[in-house]
Amino acid sequence: MAKKKMKKILVIGSAGQIGSELTMALRKKYGNDNVIATGRKTKPSDEILNSGPFEYIDITKKETVEEVIKKYDIDTIYNMAAILSAVGEEKPDLCWHVNINGLLNILDLSVEYKLTRVFIPSSIAVFGPETPKENTPQDTILKPTTMYGITKVTGELLSEYYVRKYGLDVRGIRYPGIISSETLPGGGTTDYAVEIFYEAIKNKHYTCFVREDTVLPMMYMPDCIKATIDLMEADFKKLKHHCDFNVAAMSFSAGELAEEIKKYIPDFTCEYKPDFRQEIADSWPKTIDDSVARKEWGWKPSYDLSSMTKEMIEILQKRYEEGKL
Template sequence: MKVDRVLVTGAGGQLGTVLVKTLRKLKGVENVLATDLHIKPEDKGLIFPLDATNEEAVAEMVLGNKITQIYHLAAILSAKGEEDPLLTWNTNLKSLFAILEVARKYNLDKIFFPSSIAVFGASAPKENTPQDAYLDPTTVYGTSKAAGEQWANYYFKKYKVDVRSLRYPGIIGYQSLPGGGTTDYAVEIYHKAVNKEPYICYLKEDTTLPMIYMNDAVRATLELMEAPAEKIKTRTSYNLNALSFTPSQVVESIKKWYPNFKVTYKEDYREAIAQSWPSSILDTQAQEDWQWQPHYLLDDISNEMITELKKKYNLHSQL
């Protein structure tokens, strides 16, 4: 029986941190090679250096480790990306081309490419945004993801490269700090709450965005990748829905554990980015093609975030 040998780029990021651990449990530590451009001291020996924009380096890593699948997570995210648009474009697209070309040349089994709700702009309905809504993103990150979706579809149709993709909403997880996304408030706010510190939110209190808990995001990724190829009907990227909420709704949920938690609202440039995105999305195709269903609601997320962050900060005995 053929053994999957998996390469993960961007493994030190928010999603990569959890996805790598899950993949290693499922496929064996020896069969999952985690890589990133920058390695944190605590990750040495667990994550290995790789510049994913360097096709030759990617090919060497793939061939030297008999890789059969790649989860290409490396990217510069939305808010961070606006600080240097050309660098973001070059990094996000050049790395994708390197991965796609290696997959094409060496007949890899599957590629995962994450997209984002950032692909949507003013032309998409704000509520219940459908799978086939027109894409006119307002950030370079969103533009790079929209272009990446088309290239993924092109490589599938022209070269039969099995590329699969999800349009992630904002991802909430306790395992690591986020890396420069517009939805990062929904992670940062829990860190402040468990440390009994006030939080200054950079979005308006009533700005609604689609979100997903980390466990659901990882499960969706693996379910998509494990689905039979004939079930995958969308080769750009699937809408992925879990729940939508506002910062004030997160605060109300947190107050069930921390009644005195204080939040003030001081919007910055990220509010304009958030306003260009959908407030809710439809993922009918994901439900129909590979039976996607989320598990976590907002209070479930709050309960798990608070429980796990208290452990992380060694706050077992207090609320």
């Protein structure tokens, strides 16, 4: 009997906050040698380097991606490379170049090399000031005010176009702010919800760059990885949406997060000095309606504010005591 061909997966952005943990989760699930990790300039973790193949690529240089697709006979891509919201406001042209021209390279190569499946992440940044802020619906007004948000709406539309025009299997999730303990975030508006844990443990004090009453949708990394892999494993025929799924896990204010951390570190203090990122945060929703993702591919989160905080503190406290934070 012919042996079933193993998936050959390319992860782009393996040194990033999500890409680093996604690479290891995919290696665990599909086998180390079947998951090719890549970075642009930043070296990924030793764990990634020592557990399987690694290559340097730049998604804005099509030939660098093409070489890796050919070399490893890639059939699945997770494109986790992007310029995030805060950096995108400082470098809007770079944000467009990477998030759109880079994305087009990935989509075109996927058609050319007849890839079986592609994952293109979107973000709650697709929403804007005119979008309903509470229980934001799946299909609603998409008029973002940041360059990052503009690239994410464009990316959703472009990806959906490739589904319709070329029959390419592209899927994507509108991630909320992702909280994690392994790799620091790379310049987004929700970075405060990660930094606060590191500073609480190291210095018992944090200066937060958004107001205390700023509420945003967030998700803990294990749920983010689960959502990503679950969507990629879903039956394509059952999906009515493809590249723009709302997913939700928890929503809280910066002040509520600080209070939750205080339960474990009673002398922790937090002050609030909003900067340019406040305006970005104010343009995004507070809570998300993810009933479509629940219906179409069975999405269900596992972590809330209290279980996420408990686990983050346990992991980072241990690392601090070992002198590795």
